[in-house]
Structures are given as structure tokens and as C-alpha cells.
Amino acid sequence: MITLALTGSIGMGKSTVAAMFAEAGIPTFDADATVRDLQGPGGRLVPLIEARFPGTTCEGAVVREALSAAVLGDRDELAALEAIVHPAVHHERTRFIIENSDAPALLFDIPLLFETGGDAAFDKVIVVSASPQLQRERVLSRPGMTKRKFEQILSRQLPDEEKRARADFIIDTSGSIEQTRAQVHAILACLGLAAGV
Ligand SMILES: CC(C)(COP(=O)(O)OP(=O)(O)OC[C@H]1O[C@@H](n2cnc3c(N)ncnc32)[C@H](O)[C@@H]1O)[C@@H](O)C(=O)NCCC(=O)NCCS
Numbered sequence: 001m002i003t004l005a006l007t008g009s010i011g012m013g014k015s016t017v018a019a020m021f022a023e024a025g026i027p028t029f030d031a032d033a034t035v036r037d038l039q040g041p042g043g044r045l046v047p048l049i050e051a052r053f054p055g056t057t058c059e060g061a062v063v064r065e066a067l068s069a070a071v072l073g074d075r076d077e078l079a080a081l082e083a084i085v086h087p088a089v090h091h092e093r094t095r096f097i098i099e100n101s102d103a104p105a106l107l108f109d110i111p112l113l114f115e116t117g118g119d120a121a122f123d124k125v126i127v128v129s130a131s132p133q134l135q136r137e138r139v140l141s142r143p144g145m146t147k148r149k150f151e152q153i154l155s156r157q158l159p160d161e162e163k164r165a166r167a168d169f170i171i172d173t174s175g176s177i178e179q180t181r182a183q184v185h186a187i188l189a190c191l192g193l194a195a196g197v
């Protein structure tokens with residue numbers, strides 16, 4: 001089995017690219033979606049988060065705007081949240097691998113792959129990238145996003161050029177969706193994983 005990690009900074013196109021790998025038949029693990037499930041209604045991290053960050057949950061679910069406001073501007077608070085969240089994500093990832101143990105390849109969409117020192121665990125690392133201008137335009141056009149929140153998130157992520165320097169493959173999402181999909185298929189071909197595996 002080949003394990004592929006997919007990473008990239010905010011708004012670079014990870015989710016879009018991960019969906020293309022999934023369409024091509026590669027089972028895909030989504031770290032952000034896992035975090036949302038663990039923090040969502042009845043999620044097993046909700047009581048732990050309420051205990052450490054009082055007032056950031058409501059009726060058994062994390063209120064993300066409240067939690068985001070509590071941690072994004074403060075390195076230590078974010079580290080405390082990560083200490084709760086990351087081991088749980090790791091656990092879910094192991095479960096996903098066991099459930100899909102007969103697949104020829106698995107893809108792991110992990111936004112903070114390098115930041116958490118996780119890249120060594122994968123056979124190949126794919127970095128999704130675009131120009132800083134395009135990244136900014138994409139992110140600022142999202143509902144609820146502000147320049148300040150965007151800057152705070154960027155400052156918590158390894159710069160794009162360092163991510164690219166550490167990649168086995170780079171997918172440039174500055175072009176059309178079809179151009180992005182062609183790069184996904186080229187990587188699958190390069191790895192001997194024809195579409196539809
Ligand atoms: C801080 C939280 C509450 C913000 O939630 P919100 O819904 O507002 O934003 P969302 O999750 O869509 O994230 C927005 C952007 O911030 C990035 N981001 C999220 N957590 C972090 C972090 N710890 N460090 C750097 N960037 C982060 C995401 O990758 C994304 O690019 C949430 O992201 C969270 O619980 N983060 C801690 C868990 C974590 O580290 N997740 C990353 C994937 S394992």
C-alpha cells in the first residue's frame with residue numbers, strides 16, 4: 001500500500017484536490033472533517049474542550065466561532081487545543097488505515113502535516129499551492145472570513161515556499177479545475193495507480 005499525504009496552506013485547494021483523488025478511487029482521510037466530527041454534536045472531544053475552554057460549546061457541540069476567537073490569536077491557547085485534538089485525529093487515522101488495509105493506496109488530507117512533524121509517516125507528500133494573491137482572494141471571499149483572521153491563520157502555518165521545498169509532488173491550482181485534475185491523474189500515473197483503482 002502507498003500512503004500519500006496531501007497538504008497546503010489555507011485556501012490553496014486541498015479539499016478540491018482531495019475530492020479528485022477520491023473520484024479516482026483512492027480512499028481519502030480528511031483531517032479537518034474528522035476534527036469537525038469530533039467537535040460536532042455529541043463528539044467525544046466536546047466535554048474536554050468545554051472543560052479547558054469554558055463557554056465555547058453549546059448543547060453538546062463546539063461553537064467554532066467562539067473556539068476560534070479563543071485560540072487563534074494566542075499561541076499557548078492554540079497549543080492547548082491542539083494537545084486535545086491532534087491525538088484524537090491520529091487515533092481516527094489509524095482506524096481509517098485498518099478499515100482500508102486492502103486498498104493499493106490511501107490519501108490523507110492533513111492541513112498541518114509539516115507543522116505537526118507528521119510527514120515522515122507517509123510514502124509521498126503532495127503539496128497544493130497557488131500564488132499568494134490567488135490564495136488571499138479565495139480565502140477573503142469566504143463567508144465569515146476577515147483579513148485579521150486570515151493573517152492569524154497564515155502566521156500559524158509554515159510558509160508555502162517551505163512546504164513546496166519539502167514536497168515530492170506539487171499541484172498548482174492557479175489554473176482551471178481541469179488543469180488541476182490533469183495534475184492529479186499525472187501523479188496517479190507516475191505512482192502506477194491508474195484512475196479507478
Ligand atoms: C481553530 C478552529 C476552532 C477554527 O475553526 P473554523 O471552523 O473557524 O476554521 P477551520 O477549521 O475551517 O480552519 C480554517 C483554517 O485554519 C487552519 N487551521 C485550523 N487549525 C489550525 C491550527 N491549529 N494551526 C494552524 N492553522 C489551523 C485550517 O487548516 C484552515 O486552513 C478549528 O480549526 C480547530 O479546532 N483547530 C484545532 C485543531 C487543528 O489543529 N486542526 C487542524 C487539522 S488536524
Ligand SMILES: Nc1ncnc2c1ncn2[C@@H]1O[C@H](COP(=O)(O)OP(=O)(O)OP(=O)(O)O)[C@@H](O)[C@H]1O
Binds near residue numbers: 011015111174
Ligand atoms: N484550479 C483550481 N484547483 C483547485 N481549486 C480551485 C481551482 N480554481 C478555483 N478553485 C477554488 O479555490 C477554492 C479552494 O478551496 P479549498 O476548500 O479546496 O481549499 P483548502 O486548501 O482545502 O482550504 P482550507 O485550508 O481552508 O481547508 C475552491 O473554492 C475552489 O473551487
